[in-house]
């Protein structure tokens with residue numbers, strides 16, 4: 001539980017303070033149970049479990065994933081399923097993926113998996129596809145159509161330039177690598193997506209889950225999918241489309257045409273917003289109200305997971321933040337884009353939300 | 357008498373300073389290139405260290421700070437509330453090596469520390485100094 005000091009309580013008002021302390025069991029009361037399309041699922045992402053040697057793993061990162069799994073298990077009512085958003089491993093090692101599977105096996109809910117680049121580039125996804133999940137698939141749940149894409153593919157020429165799988169993985173794992181390569185979905189998957197969506201009516205809510213954002217924010221750190229526009233074009237005819245993604249380890253949301261984009265937190269560590277790197281220009285979405293700058297002295301600061309409510313075909317995102325006030329993102333039908341229910345109003349923002 | 361000695365001493369001191377000043381002014385473009393090369397080699401070493409495991413758990417600085425972002429070297433020295441006093445950037449570098457990286461602190465004049473500082477500040481080049489800022 002978070003500590004609520006008297007000063008904070010007075011400052012934010014009793015209603016807001018009460019919302020911050022809502023137990024997990026009460027977060028979904030805000031919408032009608034009558035609508036069959038309304039349901040709850042959870043999202044855990046970017047745990048980056050790191051093998052040291054033998055049976056030793058980085059304690060800090062293990063702790064993040066274990067905490068998210070434990071809290072998911074306490075959810076009441078239960079989520080219909082849990083999504084794992086990719087980057088379960090740090091260097092794609094069998095030890096890391098197996099360790100991740102063991103921690104995830106404690107979850108009492110079914111899991112849907114999305115692959116991240118840290119899971120992929122050692123063996124090009126072989127372990128993942130053999131032991132964990134397909135990387136491209138779709139499913140229907142309570143009249144919502146879910147699509148999972150492998151958005152972290154890249155150019156063959158880059159894949160072939162490395163001498164060993166380890167070298168390839170290490171180069172993809174380094175976020176600020178000047179020798180990196182942009183992510184992409186690729187024409188084969190886009191063709192599959194067109195076919196998959198051909199049988200879905202235009203008023204069916206679509207939720208796409210990918211590891212990288214299916215739009216362009218900052219190429220130097222691969223907050224980027226090279227063929228994002230092609231994917232967006234396929235999604236364009238649908239009335240309600242939400243893309244959920246990991247990879248950026250931060251609160252980030254955007255609206256492009258009919259498509260709402262929301263990023264998930266990492267359970268391991270937060271990443272700076274690209275504007276904190278002053279040497280390169282960025283395209284950070286203007287509507288995003290930033291997360292608090294992380295305090296390194298609190299190891300779980302600016303990390304967490306999400307409870308997502310499907311509400312009338314839109315996704316309401318309850319960011320469960322371990323060292324900060326929780327944040328809630330809700331699609332505003334009048335404005336036509338998602339807003340933070342507390343901080344969207346500039347008057348409510350707080351100094352730690354200033355990044356520089 | 358005392359005054360004269362003082363004046364003479366001053367004159368001698370000035371002439372020595374003057375001699376040095378003349379020499380110091382005479383660095384060339386070539387010198388500048390050489391010094392910059394020296395500096396950039398230390399930046400490069402800092403970049404390498406920043407992207408390698410400096411502690412005991414394989415975690416590296418860049419995992420939280422790509423391109424050194426969110427280290428804010430221009431704001432040091434500043435009050436670090438968790439340490440309870442005003443500290444320098446190198447104190448925070450050591451804090452990170454000891455905690456997230458689970459390693460032993462570097463000596464403050466360790467060439468590795470200088471290299472890390474060179475890289476972190478170089479990535480922030482051009483940002484105005486703002487000591488004390490949070």
Ligand SMILES: [Fe+2]
Pocket residue numbers: 046048086087116247248249266
């Ligand atoms: Fe990640």
Ligand SMILES: [Fe+2]
Pocket residue numbers: 087116117118211246247248
């Ligand atoms: Fe990633």
